[in-house]
Amino acid sequence: MVLKEQKKNSKISQEEGKIIVSDYLKKEFRPYSATDLVLNLHSRISKSNMTKILEELVEDKEICVKSYGKNSFYFYKAISFDSNYKTECEAKRDMNKLLKEESEILENELTEVNKSLCLHISKFFIQ
Template sequence: MVKKKTGGTKEEESIVLEYLTKANRPYSATDVFNNLHAKYTKSTIVKILDKLIDDELVFSKTYGKTIIYSIKQNEEESPSEKDMEKMEKSINELNQELEVLLEENKKLEQTMTQLTAKPTTTEAQQLVEKAKLKNEEMRKKLNDLKSGTVLIPSEKRKRINEEYTRNRDLWKKRRRLFNDIFKTVTENYPGNPKELKEQLGVEEDPVPLEKDPLE
C-alpha cells in the first residue's frame, strides 16, 4: 500500500491554500515561503504544496529547475487558452529574470570576496606610511654613502678601535721578541742573516703597524 504524503497541519495547509486562492497566480515554493514572511520553513511549505497537489487542490508545472504551483480553477473559472499562454509567457519571463538575477548575485559575491581579500583603506594607509618611513631611511643611508659619512655606530667604532689597538700592541711585542731572539741566534752566524730569513721562510710584515694608521 502506497503511503499517503503528509504535509503540515490542517491549519498550515489551510493557510497556504487560502493564500494561493487569494493570490490566484502561480508561485514557486520560495515565493510562497517569502510572501508568508517565513512563517513556516521552506521544507514545510514544499510538503504542504505536495499534499495539496495530492488532494487535487493545487497543480504544479516544472520550468527548468523551478517548480511553479498554482491553485486549481473551477471549470467555470478555468482560464482560456489565451490566458494560459499569457500566463506561461509571464512565467518564462520571470524565470529568465531569475536566471539573470542569480548570475548577477554570483558576480557580486565574487567581487565581494575579492574586496574582502584586499586591505581596507585604513590598512592601506598604514602600509603607505610604513613604505614612506622605509623609503626615507634608505634615502638617508644613500645620502650618507654619497657624502662619505661613516655609517658605523660610535659604540661599534670604539670596540673596533680597542680591538685594533690590542692586536697592534701584541704584534709589536711579538715582533720585537722575534727580532731580539733572531739577533741573538745569528750574532755569530757566518752567513747573511737576511738570506737566512729567506731560507727559513720568515717574511717581513710590509704594514707599518708601529704607528696607528688612523692617527
Template sequence: MAPTKKDAKEEKEAKLTPQQSADLIMDYLRKQNRPYSATDVSTNLKNRVSKAVAAKLLKDMHERKEIEGRAAGKQLVYHVIQDDADEADLEKLQEMDVETSRLKSATLELKAEEKDLRQTLRQEGAQVPLPELRVAVDTLRQEEAELSARLATLKHGEIKPISIKDREQINFEHRKWSRTAAARKKIRKELWAEIESHLGKEKAAETKEMLGLEF
C-alpha cells in the same frame, strides 16, 4: 517572574501545525490566483512556513488534487484549480510576461544599433552608401512598427487580467516601453538631422523623398 517581551513575541509567533500551515498556504494561493514555487510561498509568507515545509505541503496538496502543479524551468509552481476560462487567462498572462521581456531585449538591441549607426555617420559623413542607408532606415521603421503594434496588443488586448495587481503591472510595462518607443522616434529624427548636416538640405530632401520618409 513576569513574561518578557521576547517571550510574548515567541508565543505570538508560535509554530504552526501542519494543518494551519496548509490552510495558510491555500488562502495565499487563492488570494494571489497565480503560480508560485515553494520558495516564493515561504518568502511571501515571511517564512511563517519554512521552504521545506511549504514544498512538502504543496506536493501533498497537489497529490490530493486540491491544487494544480506544473514544471516551470527547473522548479515546480503551484496554483489553485482553475476552470477552463481562468486557466486560459493564466496561460495568456504568462505568455504576455514572456513577450514583454522579449520586447525589452529587442528594444535595447535596436537602441544599440541606432547608436552604432550614428557613430558611423559621424566618422564617415556623406561617405555612407545610399543603399546601405536605405536598408538601415527601412529596417528600423519596420521594427519600430512591429514593436508599437505588439505593445498596443499588450495594452488593448481582449485578455482579461487575472488580478488588479497583474493589470497594473502590465499597464506599467506598457507605459514604460511606449516611452521607449517615443524616444526611439526622437532618436530617428536626430539621426536624420545628422544626415542632413552632412548631405546638405537639398541633397537630404532628395534622399528623404527617395527613401519615402514621412517625418
C-alpha cells in the same frame, strides 16, 4: 522584540499550513514557487514544511503544479471538470434543441391563432 521571536519560533501544524497556503493561492490567484510562498507568508512556514504542504495539496488536487526545469510553480486550480462534464453538456445541447423546436411549434400555433382571430374580427366588422 520578544513578540517577533515568538512568531518566528511558533510552529504551525501541517493542517493549518495547508489551509493558509491554499487560501493564499486562492486569494492571489497566480502561480508562486515554494520560495516565493515562504517569503510572501513572512516565513511563518519553513521552506521544508512548505514543500511538504505543497506536495500534499497537489496530491489532494486542491492546487496544480507546473515544472519548468528545476523550478516548480504552484497555483490554485480554478475550474475542475468532473468526468460527467461532456455527457452533461451533450444532454443540455439536446434539451436546448428540443426546446427550440417546441418554441418554433408554439410560435407557428400563435400565428395561426392570430390569423383566425383576425378573420373572425374582420367578418364581424364586414357584416
